Amino acid sequence: MSIAPVNPADFARERIRHELLARELRVLRRERLTSTIARITLAGDALAGFAAPGPEDHVKLIFPAPPGERIARDFTPARVREGELDLDFVLHGDAGPASRFAATAQPGDPLVVAGPRGSRLAPAGVRKAVLLADESSLAALARWIEALRWRAEILAFVQSDSPDVLDYPLPTGDRVAITRIGTGPEHALAAVASPGIDSHTYVWAAGEASALVPARRHLRREAGLDKHRAKVDGYWRIGVAGLDHHAPLDPDDPED
Numbered sequence: 283m284s285i286a287p288v289n290p291a292d293f294a295r296e297r298i299r300h301e302l303l304a305r306e307l308r309v310l311r312r313e314r315l316t317s318t319i320a321r322i323t324l325a326g327d328a329l330a331g332f333a334a335p336g337p338e339d340h341v342k343l344i345f346p347a348p349p350g351e352r353i354a355r356d357f358t359p360a361r362v363r364e365g366e367l368d369l370d371f372v373l374h375g376d377a378g379p380a381s382r383f384a385a386t387a388q389p390g391d392p393l394v395v396a397g398p399r400g401s402r403l404a405p406a407g408v409r410k411a412v413l414l415a416d417e418s419s420l421a422a423l424a425r426w427i428e429a430l431r432w433r434a435e436i437l438a439f440v441q442s443d444s445p446d447v448l449d450y451p452l453p454t455g456d457r458v459a460i461t462r463i464g465t466g467p468e469h470a471l472a473a474v475a476s477p478g479i480d481s482h483t484y485v486w487a488a489g490e491a492s493a494l495v496p497a498r499r500h501l502r503r504e505a506g507l508d509k510h511r512a513k514v515d516g517y518w519r520i521g522v523a524g525l526d527h528h529a530p531l532d533p534d535d536p537e538d
């Protein structure tokens with residue numbers, strides 16, 4: 283059964299365009315946040331004017347590539363401070379250029395950061411949010427909680443097999459509940475199906491693409507939430523290098 287929104291304007295998200303710049307920055311420091319996540323802090327004069335006000339804003343990290351090729355990976359600006367930019371990397375082995383970079387980065391190493399091209403602010407009138415992330419989308423989850431915690435009840439779920447994943451610095455609040463759950467499609471589905479989504483609820487989910495397929499199907503078909511009420515984003519896909527997150531989450535059901 284479909285749930286009519288109380289006021290569709292509550293779910294509207296303002297868009298902001300940014301001048302697209304590629305900034306050459308340098309590693310300032312590397313810090314381990316959990317057993318599987320490293321925070322790399324970048325700095326440089328080129329950071330002047332950097333803005334990323336939307337919770338899911340992302341930049342492209344440009345890695346050295348053979349002539350004629352371009353290797354870019356999407357990352358979330360975890361924190362932006364005066365002259366510094368934090369990026370949080372999942373350390374998933376040396377198969378990928380981004381993970382490899384994060385495992386070995388030393389102060390002074392260069393990194394080109396392009397974007398963000400644009401921002402979508404959090405929906406202004408949301409009073410309840412169900413948020414689902416894995417390690418790759420923890421930085422975005424932190425930004426979502428920060429954006430909503432003063433005006434919404436938040437149920438956040440983190441899919442991870444790492445017992446220390448909640449050592450990651452997520453914002454807290456009286457109306458913020460954060461739970462670690464198992465990985466895989468059944469846990470993702472249970473998270474978005476369980477908390478009693480009502481007409482005030484906004485849902486955001488991001489992580490391994492194939493694990494999110496049943497969750498998205500449930501949100502669209504059973505809960506009746508369209509893409510303005512529930513955003514489901516594949517941040518990576520098992521066995522795929524450099525996943526394009528604009529590609530359909532489920533190639534057999536490319537609904538949006």
Ligand SMILES: Cc1cc2nc3c(=O)[nH]c(=O)nc-3n(C[C@H](O)[C@H](O)[C@H](O)COP(=O)(O)OP(=O)(O)OC[C@H]3O[C@@H](n4cnc5c(N)ncnc54)[C@H](O)[C@@H]3O)c2cc1C
Binds near residue numbers: 378379422519
């Ligand atoms: C909008 C957006 C924001 C993102 N923000 C972040 C972020 O802040 N931090 C972050 O760590 N990631 C983030 N990601 C995910 C990141 O872009 C991908 O995980 C990317 O594939 C990593 O590149 P890589 O070079 O390490 O591996 P790739 O070369 O892309 O992949 C190599 C192999 O590693 C596997 N792999 C890729 N990512 C993971 C993973 N997370 N866990 C296990 N195996 C993996 C692939 O399936 C492939 O087999 C974001 C993605 C999007 C779309």
